[in-house]
Amino acid sequence: MMRAVALASFIVLALTPSFAFAVxxxxxxxxxxxxxxAEALSAGLRCMVxxxxxxxxxxxxxxxxxxxxxxxxxxxxxxxxxxxAFLVARYGDFILLKPPWKxxxxxxxxxxxxxxxxxxGAIAIAARQRKTAAxxxxxxxxxSKLASLIGEEKG
Numbered sequence: 001m002m003r004a005v006a007l008a009s010f011i012v013l014a015l016t017p018s019f020a021f022a023v024x025x026x027x028x029x030x031x032x033x034x035x036x037x038a039e040a041l042s043a044g045l046r047c048m049v050x051x052x053x054x055x056x057x058x059x060x061x062x063x064x065x066x067x068x069x070x071x072x073x074x075x076x077x078x079x080x081x082x083x084x085a086f087l088v089a090r091y092g093d094f095i096l097l098k099p100p101w102k103x104x105x106x107x108x109x110x111x112x113x114x115x116x117x118x119x120x121g122a123i124a125i126a127a128r129q130r131k132t133a134a135x136x137x138x139x140x141x142x143x144s145k146l147a148s149l150i151g152e153e154k155g
Contacts, residue, residue: 027064027067027068027071029071029074029075034071034074034075037074037080038067038070038071038074039056040080041070041080041083041084042054042055042056042066042067042070043056044096044097044098045066045087045095045096045097046094046095046096046097047060047062047063048062048063048091048094048095049061049062049063050063054097055067066087070083070087073086084096093105093108094108
């Protein structure tokens with residue numbers, strides 16, 4: 001019984017999402033204002049390894065490097081816009097969790113809707129074909145074979 005409780009507890013804890021950020025104390029800046037700026041900026045940046053997390057949430061080495069780079073650039077006096085522009089120039093718009101709407105990111109923004117519309121269209125076409133498809137009539141050979149089979153079963 002204890003093993004079952006321990007296993008259930010382990011499964012619950014393993015499946016519970018972690019809300020702890022990956023930012024380590026060694027990365028944090030001593031100035032609270034700069035640290036708040038760094039956290040706000042990095043919260044909007046995608047981890048290029050994990051891709052569904054911000055760099056603040058990721059334990060990936062690349063996310064760590066980008067967090068450190070952001071803080072170094074802030075200490076050097078660069079603005080948030082300059083740091084963001086540097087990262088976009090280096091990694092592309094994909095590093096932004098909310099990429100800007102422009103020609104290069106058109107597919108990023110429209111792909112989910114296009115896939116949804118394509119799937120709905122395919123389902124509609126398949127449903128229409130299913131309704132309109134009439135069963136084909138049996139040929140004379142098929143009819144005679146069916147009659148012989150039915151006759152064999154009765155006889």
